[in-house]
Amino acid sequence: MKVATLACRVVEHQWVSARYKYLRLSCPAPLARHTAAGQFFQLACPVSEAQAPFLRRPMSVYGIGPEEDRIEFLYHVKGIGTRALERLRAGDALTVTGPLGTGFAFSPDWKRVLLVARGVGLATMAPLVPLAARAGVAITAVLSARAPGELMTQEFLRGAPASVHAVFDSDGSSAVERVEPLLRNLLDAERPDRVYTCGSNRLLALLQKLGAHGEVALEQQMACAMGVCLSCVRLFNEEGEKVFRRVCCEGPVFPLGAVAGEVQFG
Numbered sequence: 001m002k003v004a005t006l007a008c009r010v011v012e013h014q015w016v017s018a019r020y021k022y023l024r025l026s027c028p029a030p031l032a033r034h035t036a037a038g039q040f041f042q043l044a045c046p047v048s049e050a051q052a053p054f055l056r057r058p059m060s061v062y063g064i065g066p067e068e069d070r071i072e073f074l075y076h077v078k079g080i081g082t083r084a085l086e087r088l089r090a091g092d093a094l095t096v097t098g099p100l101g102t103g104f105a106f107s108p109d110w111k112r113v114l115l116v117a118r119g120v121g122l123a124t125m126a127p128l129v130p131l132a133a134r135a136g137v138a139i140t141a142v143l144s145a146r147a148p149g150e151l152m153t154q155e156f157l158r159g160a161p162a163s164v165h166a167v168f169d170s171d172g173s174s175a176v177e178r179v180e181p182l183l184r185n186l187l188d189a190e191r192p193d194r195v196y197t198c199g200s201n202r203l204l205a206l207l208q209k210l211g212a213h214g215e216v217a218l219e220q221q222m223a224c225a226m227g228v229c230l231s232c233v234r235l236f237n238e239e240g241e242k243v244f245r246r247v248c249c250e251g252p253v254f255p256l257g258a259v260a261g262e263v264q265f266g
């Protein structure tokens with residue numbers, strides 16, 4: 001589907017934890033079939049006139065299908081845009097632009113995938129879960145959060161079967177030196193066909209160190225999200241060369257091994 005700007009309506013909007021909110025929209029066009037896991041939309045958050053003109057905010061698609069004209073987001077309420085978004089009620093209007101960017105690669109022929117998510121990265125990777133479950137591909141998930149109350153395992157799996165390893169800042173189990181042997185064991189014992197990650201610079205670096213084969217979805221700060229303003233460029237290694245790529249349109253999904261240097265997460 002071509003990128004479109006769509007006047008949507010809020011169908012459902014509710015808190016799922018102290019900081020995260022679930023948003024379901026009805027759209028004027030069938031979106032779900034044309035939207036891939038890992039792609040995102042720019043949301044025109046309804047800020048006050050005093051705050052306009054206002055950049056749209058990028059949000060990954062959290063849920064796609066089976067209703068063709070519905071789309072779901074799961075977001076962290078953190079700043080001006082998401083605080084304005086948070087106030088929307090069922091029936092309110094919201095304009096979104098998308099689907100944008102490249103999605104995750106997936107093959108139904110695989111045997112097992114390993115999903116490594118932290119914080120809001122969980123929303124970006126969630127559409128991979130039904131994709132794998134429907135295809136009979138086994139799922140192992142390493143989920144990292146500040147504390148057990150923020151993990152959102154149910155929101156991530158939505159009833160799909162998976163082997164889940166939860167790690168937390170609150171008990172120190174999310175520390176790199178504790179996660180490293182866990183990931184090393186999973187990679188050695190389960191030999192996943194693909195590893196996916198999103199939401200943590202440290203987990204990305206760790207997976208790179210362990211030589212994991214897979215993809216990362218980057219959450220680089222961005223403005224236009226159309227490839228024009230170049231505010232989201234990042235450095236990548238490609239065939240021995242250092243190259244700049246725009247996260248909004250060449251990404252946000254990239255090969256794990258290609259990301260060079262520090263990644264900034266909000």
Ligand SMILES: Cc1cc2nc3c(=O)[nH]c(=O)nc-3n(C[C@H](O)[C@H](O)[C@H](O)COP(=O)(O)OP(=O)(O)OC[C@H]3O[C@@H](n4cnc5c(N)ncnc54)[C@H](O)[C@@H]3O)c2cc1C
Nearest residue numbers: 057058059060075076079080081082123219220221222266
């Ligand atoms: C491709 C992509 C997908 C994303 N998916 C999700 C998602 O599914 N759920 C979710 O909660 N968040 C997601 N984010 C992060 C989300 O866009 C920011 O949290 C949001 O823009 C913050 O807006 P704000 O006005 O509330 O916060 P503010 O801090 O007031 O925002 C200030 C500025 O910084 C930018 N910004 C702040 N944090 C980020 C960030 N982490 N990434 C990119 N730009 C940022 C904003 O766009 C804005 O221009 C995603 C980001 C990207 C790039």
